[in-house]
Amino acid sequence: MLIICKQSAHLTDTIKHCKTIKQVHQVHAQVITRGLLSLFPTSSLLLTTLLHSFTSLLPPPPPPSSSLHHPLSLHYATTIFNIIRNPSTFCFNTIIRAHTLLSFPLNALLFFTQMRRLSLPPDAHTFPFALKACAQLRSLSVTCAFHCQSFKFGFSADVFVVNCLIRAYSVMGCIHDAYQVFDESSYRDVVSYNALIDGFVKTGETERARELFEEMPMRDSVSWGTILAGYAKMNQFKEAIELFDQMVGLEICPDNIALVSALSACAQLGELEKGKTIHNFIEQKGIKKDAFLSTGLVDLYAKCGCIETAMEIFESSHEKALFTWNAMLTGLAMHGHCQLLLDYFSRMVKNGVQPDGVTFLAVLVGCSHAGLIDEARLLFEEMEGIYGVPRELKHYGCMVDLLGRAGLIREAMKMIEDMPMGGDLFVWGGLLGGCRIHGDVEIAEEAAERVMEISPKDGGVYSILANIYANAERWDDLGKMRRLRDCMRVKKNAGCSLIQLDGVIHEFVAGDSLHPRTEEIYLALNGIGQHQLEAL
Template sequence: MISPSASSLCLLPSPSTEPEQRHALKSSSKRISETLRTELVHKFNSSLELKQVHALVIKTSTPLLALPLSRVASVCALTPNFAYAQKIFNQLDQPQLFIWNCCLRNFAESDSPFDAILLFYQLRMHNVHPDSFTCSFVLKACVQLMDLFHGRIIHALIEKLGLQSNLVLQNVIMHLYASCGDMSSALLLFDKMGQRDIVTWNTMITQLVKTGDVDLAYKMFVEMPERNVRSWTAMISGFVQCGKPKEAISLFNKMEETCLKPNEVTVVAILAACADLGFLDLGSKIHEYSDKNGFTRNTHICNTLIDMYIKCGCLKAALDVFEGMKEHTVVTYSAMIHGLAIHGQGEKSLKLFFEMIQKGMKPNGVTFIGLLNACSHMGLITEGHGFFTTMTKDYEIVPAIEHYGCMVDLFSRAGLLHEAHDLIKEMPIKPNAAIWGALLGGCKVHKNIEMAEVAMRHLQELDPFNDGYYVVLANIYSEAKRWEDAARVRKLMKNRGLNKTRAWSSITVKGMVHEFVAGDDSHSLSMEIFEKWHELLVQMRLKGYVPNTSVILLDVDEMEKENFLSRHSEKLALAFGLINTRPGETIRIFKNLRVCEDCHASFKLISEIVGREIVVRDRNRFHCFKNGTCSCRDYW
């Protein structure tokens, strides 16, 4: 180890050292000194340190430009030393407003955008006249903070300075008003603008979509003189968000005609529309496009693909996407856990949860909704109650109304109606209609009239115009042959102007969606459909099928009940699918209501007769019929 004194001696030239060596040592020492000075000049963090560095610069005759001016500005911007920084800037040829604007931009884009507003007031206090860039950076901070108060002040200043013709500023002001919820001011500004560009139109459409005014957004979209991918994507996303997936897909098809290529945001939106409608063909096409363009490296897109395949009844494809992902998030696991649960793969759902925990990933509230759904669909009461307890005890997740709904559904399905009722009464939050509806559904399964009437009293207060609850109660009465009570409920519906939601089922064949309603004979292939069903009925009877006419809750004879049964919408859709698809091809049907017991029994037999997999998505879950069995194991 070299001692400090020895080290110092090494730098001093000895008398015997050659002149060239002495010169080299002096040059080296000078370079070291300059390096140290340069490092000091760039390392100040306060006004006091700045003054010390400034003194060093003067003492060593270093050019003032050696000071990092943006750092000088940021250190002095919000302190009483603002004027000190001004004095430094005034000694330079560069205009000081440029330096302050750079500082404003940095503040506006930082984690503390309010600093930009504070600096703006400093500039005004010290008579630094703002320009359009100054105003744009402060407005950007206001947008970040949703600060309409200061935004209005800047808007007034822009008018005073005569900068109102600046389109960039006008666009930012309009964005500020709209994002802060003042749509009337945003629209007024939009109408008064003498000039608009594609940013102007896109901003208004995006903000209108966010407020839910999709009709006005679409009107503007149609009026746009020019559209880019962002314009189309904003409108497609708007239709999806407001529950208009058909319109979203129609618009996407028109976008494709313009030869514009969808970006990652477009892909997420259209996949969500495919999920809502069960459009597997289009969803698969988007998946191929995403693979080709490298979008599947995006975890969010992969999560959306998983959700789409799950909702389209293609569990294997969802698992393929899951297993092909390099990175899984809690959203990924939650989506897959829920998907397995509603497809009757409850054991795999629970197994995936434990795999997630072993990897050190922390579940969230959505994860537990999937788990509780899995337990509910399999009748795992003990396990479900354990997860409900674990959620709060181990993960500090406060149960939301959805978690209580899952627990009530779990108890109700299993016939523990009094336990479900007790849980509702003990809930720390007020139960909603979905909670009482879950109890009512359990009452129908287990034919408990007394508890059904209790649930219905609450439902009439919470959701008096939902026809489904009245229909369930009327059906409970009808099954018990209490025809007068059933008639009373139907009369109550009529008095309230409620009509029973008509059951419909849809099936997509060769890219076209075909819809059927119960008793439908309007389809162009109705005769072939009825003949196909009759053919299936003959084969089913040979296997011991007896129509379950108890599901027809009308006081009519057995023959008429059987006729009603054969015209259920899912049966018509199935017959149509068998006529128009290749042998062995999976048939996917979507129904708006719950599958009835007779259709469920029929589909099990037909899956064996025709050697096909039949996937039915009803209001609650998926039923995957294959080789004479159903994935729900007859527990639904």
């Protein structure tokens, strides 16, 4: 018996020092071959240690396409758990944590139920694991039930439980419940603030998030990154850049979330020089460019007109996720490089990356700009048939726009009629644009009527239909359209363009003269026009 106890103690110590799952399996084999599983309580201690070591070595879940080993891992862990005699609260915590970590929240909560049926009391570690499972499950009623359980067992004031409750309520959009938990708590740390700020950001309440951010007694890089992401999400790009500058000025090293948010803001504003500054900061600090950061850089340079630089960054990126490919494809579509776009799409598929709706939107837009009708038709058919990507309104809109530009008005109309959903402003607007180019008055009237139903205050549709009537010399209809426009008191949105020069963004709106150098600009334009006339 003494020899068996020594063997058991030795194997228990060995299990604790395992560095890989393979090593855990090897020790488990030793436990079985030495007949130690038949001895209680020795077997219970060994299996509990084995279960804890194994689950501690489980990696976080990768993308769904490569997560096939997770059910096998959980099956192994569950098998060990099921042969433990009289499992303790620690054992249940371990198995609940494993299922939560690998995103099997329902199973995790079922183990909690099993634990309570055995009259085992939960401890301070049980509720954080269970509440994380509630957040993954996104069930408000279940979360409320566990909130009540935390009160019942006296853990509602535990800072870890409080933080998990705030997060669980936040991810379900119950931000007021999350704030109430935060407000009633006597123990708050930086994680508490970050969880609530993230909740406000996700519900679009960036002002509340900023107020809370300013109240924080201590901030970390997650705090800054979360509020920056909120500004970027709500299209408050100037505020995002200002906050990023403040962060760097305080010598706080931004994390990748903050960097990606700042790059996104620069891309949307056309702030190429500011984006280059952030890029230089990344290089100088030696920050590892993961898939998100690489995507942010590709998106920045593509949207700011530097498609060659975007391609260089894409090619040099070691991590290319689906969204990285999509950013590159979208950039190529914007710049009209359709053949290159199709080549990159083929590379993407050959590399085993499954395209999604964004991918096909980029490719269809590129085909529309280049007038590649046959290629677009083929890709549109293959979306659902070969790639399993459902067609959405935006994909139909691209096809209608492409067919309309090519003069295939009847085919475009037939596509709209066969759509499984009603057309939106983009779909009918695309058809109307094709009618304007090719003078199809009959279909133009129907398309314009649909656009007016969707957006009666849109002045552009009245102008387009008026031009179609004028080109067809239907003067009576032209007069009716102008009177209708005046009656509806609609205004066409003024055109606007931006250009950056020496780090300063200049904005020009059609019909205004607010720019301080308007006279010089028009003088130069008149000179260019005169030069063109003389050349003729």
